[in-house]
Amino acid sequence: MAVTDHVDLDTFMAGVKKRNPGQTEFIQAVQEVAQDVYGFIDDKEEYHAAQILRRIAEPDRVVSFRVCWEDDNHNIRVQRGWRVQNNNAIGPYKGGIRFHPSVTESVLKFLAFEQTFKNSLTGLPMGGGKGGSNFNPRGKSDSEVMRFCQAFMTELYRHIGPDTDVPAGDIGVGGREIGYMFGQYKRITNRWEGVLTGKAIEFGGSQMRPEATGYGAVYFLQNMLKHKGEDVEGKTAVISGSGNVATHAAEKITQLGGKVLTLSDSGGFIHDPDGITQEKIDWIKHLKTVKRGRISEYCDEFSGASYHEGDRPWGVKCDLALPCATQNELNEDEAKTLVENGVQGVSEGANMPTTLEGVHVFHDAKIMYGPGKAANAGGVAVSGLEMSQNSERISWNQERLGDMLTELMEGIHDKCVEYGDDGTGHVDYVKGANIAGFKKVADAMLAFGVV
Ligand SMILES: NC(=O)C1=CN([C@@H]2O[C@H](COP(=O)(O)OP(=O)(O)OC[C@H]3O[C@@H](n4cnc5c(N)ncnc54)[C@H](OP(=O)(O)O)[C@@H]3O)[C@@H](O)[C@H]2O)C=CC1
Numbered sequence: 001m002a003v004t005d006h007v008d009l010d011t012f013m014a015g016v017k018k019r020n021p022g023q024t025e026f027i028q029a030v031q032e033v034a035q036d037v038y039g040f041i042d043d044k045e046e047y048h049a050a051q052i053l054r055r056i057a058e059p060d061r062v063v064s065f066r067v068c069w070e071d072d073n074h075n076i077r078v079q080r081g082w083r084v085q086n087n088n089a090i091g092p093y094k095g096g097i098r099f100h101p102s103v104t105e106s107v108l109k110f111l112a113f114e115q116t117f118k119n120s121l122t123g124l125p126m127g128g129g130k131g132g133s134n135f136n137p138r139g140k141s142d143s144e145v146m147r148f149c150q151a152f153m154t155e156l157y158r159h160i161g162p163d164t165d166v167p168a169g170d171i172g173v174g175g176r177e178i179g180y181m182f183g184q185y186k187r188i189t190n191r192w193e194g195v196l197t198g199k200a201i202e203f204g205g206s207q208m209r210p211e212a213t214g215y216g217a218v219y220f221l222q223n224m225l226k227h228k229g230e231d232v233e234g235k236t237a238v239i240s241g242s243g244n245v246a247t248h249a250a251e252k253i254t255q256l257g258g259k260v261l262t263l264s265d266s267g268g269f270i271h272d273p274d275g276i277t278q279e280k281i282d283w284i285k286h287l288k289t290v291k292r293g294r295i296s297e298y299c300d301e302f303s304g305a306s307y308h309e310g311d312r313p314w315g316v317k318c319d320l321a322l323p324c325a326t327q328n329e330l331n332e333d334e335a336k337t338l339v340e341n342g343v344q345g346v347s348e349g350a351n352m353p354t355t356l357e358g359v360h361v362f363h364d365a366k367i368m369y370g371p372g373k374a375a376n377a378g379g380v381a382v383s384g385l386e387m388s389q390n391s392e393r394i395s396w397n398q399e400r401l402g403d404m405l406t407e408l409m410e411g412i413h414d415k416c417v418e419y420g421d422d423g424t425g426h427v428d429y430v431k432g433a434n435i436a437g438f439k440k441v442a443d444a445m446l447a448f449g450v451v
């Protein structure tokens, strides 16, 4: 292969910024990966010559479309929908759908880029994609949500398929929304096929998928602690969010003998010094998925807890921290506070919840820090197992899937150690995840030639 001029990291990032003006989240995600991958490929001419990182940082395609629906008052509403298909070198595009007013093309491009590395880390054959809309499900009736989901799928269906692109849930998209979208896909195509994951058990869903991301993030933490001869038992944990990932992370921490002190939503956080027990977690699940209420209501139900309006939970002293709400929800100052308060481990249930500056704080303090692309990969891993079950027209039981999830998370942890151990016993899990995730995708791309 001809030797090419190597573009250095700064020049590479300048190009990314120029080609993606104003897309701050996407640029942040590429920067975080590029700084590690550049070190790894320094002496590997084949990756430079084939422009592998440049190609992964340019989505295969971004589909943008209008979603038009009617609200309960017969007003016509218009939203924008997207599907970002980032890379399908190692399998069909795979990644969730997000419904939230903060959704932009930049947010979905960062998520699809991250997903490419995350899915590679699972070891399963899945490429990276992500989709969504700026639709806000909060305050909408069930009928409105149904009509929106149907309108969204009426366009999306032509871009997806069980061997092409398999979406799932994410923020604002849970079992209810997946059901509405799957029903519409089936109606339009007249085909029952595993085109979405996160389905209910009755129509092809997998045991353990609802639990998988939150449980997986705790298993990852457990593996990091074990690597240092430690355990979750007896430790306090601060968790943000109160959705699918946060409540299941809280559940697993509790099951393992830890004490969960906080949960939050976009309004503020609750602090319960007595610990958020399983009974309280069940109450929150019902509040969020059935009543669709606010976390502040917790304090009306359980005495001894306090609500902190407009604040995030990172100032509460803890041993373990699990950001499980959204991107950039933990900044440099909050990372410093966690470190000063003696945090030992951070495991990201959310995608890119820590700002780049915050990541540097954790890195410099050498604490155990599991980045989202590794720590929260349990969800998409069980989605991959749902795809396998759908293809084979079978369903595996809870015990088998629970064991597979545990093994998958251990495997991801070990890959991070393989590429992230700095030789002194400290593991840089960011570096490990970035390099291990990159290598598999890059080697597949090299095999395909210039496509
Ligand atoms: N579901 C899954 O399987 C996976 C999810 N993830 C990631 O985990 C995170 C949470 O997802 P999930 O639990 O599924 O989503 P949910 O919609 O179930 O819950 C999201 C939670 O985060 C809060 N939140 C959302 N946006 C903001 C914001 N801008 N500021 C503060 N809080 C906010 C929500 O509060 P409110 O109700 O007030 O909006 C809610 O408590 C996301 O980063 C997602 O990408 C990663 C892997 C898989």
Ligand SMILES: O=C(O)CCC(=O)C(=O)O
Binding pocket: 094, 095, 096, 097, 115, 118, 166, 167, 168, 169, 170, 197, 351, 376, 377, 379, 380, 381, 383
């Ligand atoms: O289960 C899936 O396919 C997607 C999960 C997801 O969106 C994520 O890992 O961020």
